[in-house]
Amino acid sequence: MTQTFDPGTRTEAPVRADELTALRGFLDYHRDTFRWKCAGLTQDQLARALSPSTMTLGGMMKHLALVEVGWFCNAMLDEPYPPPFDDVDWDADPDWEWHTAQHDDPVELRALYDDCVRQADAAIDRSLAQGGLDAPSVRKDRQDGGPYALRWVMLHMIEEYARHNGHADLIRESIDGETGE
Amino acid sequence: MSEAQVFDPESRVDPPLHGDEVATLRAFLDYHRDTLRWKCSGLTQEQLAVQHPPSDMTLGGIMKHIALVESYWFEVTFAGGVYLPPFDPVPWAEDDYDYEFRTAKDDTPQQLFDLFDEAVRRADAVVDGALAEGGLESESARVGRRTGSTFSLRWILVHMIEEYCRHNGHADLIRESIDGQKGE
Numbered sequence: 001m002t003q004t005f006d007p008g009t010r011t012e013a014p015v016r017a018d019e020l021t022a023l024r025g026f027l028d029y030h031r032d033t034f035r036w037k038c039a040g041l042t043q044d045q046l047a048r049a050l051s052p053s054t055m056t057l058g059g060m061m062k063h064l065a066l067v068e069v070g071w072f073c074n075a076m077l078d079e080p081y082p083p084p085f086d087d088v089d090w091d092a093d094p095d096w097e098w099h100t101a102q103h104d105d106p107v108e109l110r111a112l113y114d115d116c117v118r119q120a121d122a123a124i125d126r127s128l129a130q131g132g133l134d135a136p137s138v139r140k141d142r143q144d145g146g147p148y149a150l151r152w153v154m155l156h157m158i159e160e161y162a163r164h165n166g167h168a169d170l171i172r173e174s175i176d177g178e179t180g181e
Numbered sequence: 182m183s184e185a186q187v188f189d190p191e192s193r194v195d196p197p198l199h200g201d202e203v204a205t206l207r208a209f210l211d212y213h214r215d216t217l218r219w220k221c222s223g224l225t226q227e228q229l230a231v232q233h234p235p236s237d238m239t240l241g242g243i244m245k246h247i248a249l250v251e252s253y254w255f256e257v258t259f260a261g262g263v264y265l266p267p268f269d270p271v272p273w274a275e276d277d278y279d280y281e282f283r284t285a286k287d288d289t290p291q292q293l294f295d296l297f298d299e300a301v302r303r304a305d306a307v308v309d310g311a312l313a314e315g316g317l318e319s320e321s322a323r324v325g326r327r328t329g330s331t332f333s334l335r336w337i338l339v340h341m342i343e344e345y346c347r348h349n350g351h352a353d354l355i356r357e358s359i360d361g362q363k364g365e
Contacts, residue, residue, distance in 0.1 A: 013340075016320065016333045019202055026339050050233070052361065053354050134199070141198055149199040155209050155342065162343040163365075166350015170236050177235065181347075 003110040005032070005039040007180070020133060023154040024124075030161035031117060033181075034064065037168040038110070041175065046109070047102035050174045057171055059098035060164050061109055065116035066097050067160060071153050072120035076127050078138040082119060084112075124150070183226040183289035188218035190364070203312060206338045213345035214301055216365075217247060218294070220352035224359065229293065230286035233358040240355055242282035243348050244293045248300035249281050250344060254337050255304035259311065261322030265296075265303055308334070 010032040013025030038046065038057045046058030066085055073079040080086055088096050101109060127135045127150045136147035173179050193215040196208035221229060221240045229241030249268055256262045263269045273280035285293065311319045311334050320331040357363050 013336065015325065015328060015330055015336045016318075017336070019317075019335065022333075022335055022339055026343060030343065050354060053357055133202075136199065144198055146198055149205075151202065151205055152196065152198050152200075155196070155205060155339075158339070158343055159209060159213070159346045162346030163350040163353070166347040166352075167354060168350075169347070170233065170238075170351060170354050173236050174234075179236075 001105070001107045002041055003035070003039050003106050005035040007032075007036040010036070019151075020128070023133070023151075023158070026158050027154060027161070030158060030165060033165050034061070034161060034168060035110070035113075037165065037172050038106075041106065043102070043104075043106050045175050046106055048171070048175055050171045053167070053171075055098070055167055055171065056101065057168060057175075058101035058104065058106070058109060060168060061113050062097040062101040062104065064161070064164065065113040067157070068116045068120040069123075071157060072123040072127070075139045075148065076135070076137045076150065076153060077123055079123065082116070124154075184291060185223050185225055185228075186218075186221070186290045186294040188215065188222040190215075190219040190222075193219070202317060202335075206317075206335075206342070207308070209342050210338060210345070213342060213349060216349050217244065217345060217352060218297070220349060220356050221290075221293070224290065226286075226289055228359050229290060231355070231359050233355045236351070236355075238282065238351055238355065239285060240352055240359075241285035241288065241290075241293055243352055243355075244297050245281040245285040245288065247345065247348060248297045251300040251304040251341070254341060255307040258323045258325075258332065259319075259321045259334065259337055260307045265300055267296075308338070 010029055011025070013022055013029055017025065038061055041057065043058070046061075047056050049056050066081075069081055069085065074081060085097075090096060093099060104112075131150070133149065133151040133154070135150040137150075137153070138147070140147055169179065193212055194208065196212055197204055200208065221244055224240065226241070229244075230239050232239055249264070252265045252268060257264055264271065288296070317333065317335040317338070319334045321334075321337070324331055353363065
């Protein structure tokens with residue numbers, strides 16, 4: 001079984017919109033772009049790297065699932081990580097999600113990712129209710145000592161996705177020749 | 182022979198964690214402009230023309246492409262002006278979509294960095310002027326080819342951030358394949 005996603009269902013961010021609508025639009029667009037880059041591939045294909053880089057599309061999907069709940073649920077609201085991330089020995093392997101994705105069935109991996117995105121969106125709604133895009137994170141930045149504004153986290157997630165989608169472009173092209181924005 | 186250009190990644194400025202909308206957007210854009218400068222830093226003209234197969238993209242091509250994109254969105258689309266040289270008058274044929282990617286190998290690192298820096302300077306001048314007059318809701322002078330509608334300055338700024346990040350993702354893998362250098 002492989003993951004499915006129809007790129008025709010992606011919705012472009014609205015060209016004239018308020019700040020929040022624009023940011024959520026760009027974030028959703030990149031989430032869907034990433035789903036598309038991973039669609040139609042077998043477990044073996046999702047575990048393939050473009051040497052010398054060691055990144056894989058499967059590892060990236062598990063990483064982005066972690067990053068979604070890490071920023072929106074844990075950093076913004078201090079909520080615990082959901083399974084399977086709550087039970088990981090991160091000291092033993094700081095890159096656990098990248099390394100273990102090769103053992104995950106593609107459909108189960110996508111279900112984990114989609115579930116983390118749903119939890120992240122619900123967490124965004126809760127943060128917005130507390131202070132809009134200026135809402136401060138509960139957890140503080142280790143260097144700066146201050147909170148992150150939800151605005152910063154939204155833009156950081158857009159940059160995180162777009163950067164990884166750039167990696168995904170080249171990895172996907174090396175797997176089966178598929179290209180496209 | 183052409184001298185490699187050098188950019189120190191330590192000179193990048195992290196975007197403010199709790200800035201207002203304009204300060205945050207501009208800081209993210211500047212951060213990624215500098216990230217691309219760093220990814221292209223210290224390489225010869227030949228290295229900037231190296232591909233990472235099967236993709237045919239190159240770091241020099243990305244830098245020239247981004248210079249064109251800066252000019253396209255800020256000077257041409259938003260302000261209704263013309264491209265910066267050497268893109269005015271337009272040197273490519275109507276069906277030649279890869280002109281800037283293809284011709285970057287003929288440019289020295291100095292020429293590519295100078296073009297890039299000039300495109301960024303001109304783009305920032307457009308943004309400064311637009312913010313002084315109407316803010317992020319200001320609409321572009323020209324309409325989109327596909328949508329037929331104008332773009333807000335807000336949309337263009339966020340789009341440029343994603344454009345840079347996507348290409349910096351490409352640059353990450355291409356650079357690692359050239360000399361092993363990695364890093365966010």
